[in-house]
Amino acid sequence: MKNSQVPRVLLVEDDPTSRAFLTAAVEAVPAQVDGADSLAAAMALGASQDYQLWLFDAHLPDGSGIDLLARLRRSHPATPALAHTATGESEVRERLIASGFSEVLVKPLPAAAVRGAIRRLLDLPDCDVPLAAAAIEEAAAPVWDDDTAARALNGNRAHIATLRGLFVQELPNARRSILAAAQLGNLDALRGELHKLRASCGFVGAARLAQAVQVLQAQPDSAQSLERFDRAAQETIDRAE
Incomplete structure (x- = not known):
């Protein structure tokens, strides 16, 4: 084209x-x-x-x-x-x-x-400089990772702030849906909600919550993993900018 x-x-x-x-x-x-x-x-x-x-x-x-x-x-x-x-x-x-x-x-x-x-x-010209992906160390993951969010949006801080505001607004509903699905043992609903939340975490740099989501995806029957997710969700809301 x-x-x-x-x-x-x-x-x-x-x-x-x-x-x-x-x-x-x-x-x-x-x-x-x-x-x-x-x-x-x-x-x-x-x-x-x-x-x-x-x-x-x-x-x-x-x-x-x-x-x-x-x-x-x-x-x-x-x-x-x-x-x-x-x-x-x-x-x-x-x-x-x-x-x-x-x-x-x-x-x-x-x-x-x-x-x-x-x-x-x-068939359009590529004007972007390739950016290296950076892995987040689990033990040291911050609640909000500004560098990860900046890489995702090529350093556009205005977009980061807008997306984070929307993310935090939607997070309580996602959290309730995930906890309810887990308590009911509805693994299909649980996986569906975690699937959507994981992508959103990456876009806004919600690093600690992203890790908790990944762990819960791997261990959906684990009470410890569910508690970790709940704690990370609350920390993410509490420390929202």
């Missing part, structure tokens, strides 16, 4: 923090972004507007990214599509690729990685 027209992207993501992060990343391509939080909303937009690229969450409240792609492909067979997910398992990636997605982005990830994938699919 080598022309001066700014591409239009359909972004589908039900988590508000993740959607805000991805919107900022895509707009910096530069591109226009239309956002949707469900399969139904995305179908309505896809029927009324032509897009140069689709960026779909693999898991939606009323379906899946694979379902959405199959439906929109009936009328738009050539539109390139990216999937994004917090699940890093190879079989998930293979299933998404087999369904027609060109690439799969695993959240959390830097904004530069999102822009790079979009530019590759649209």
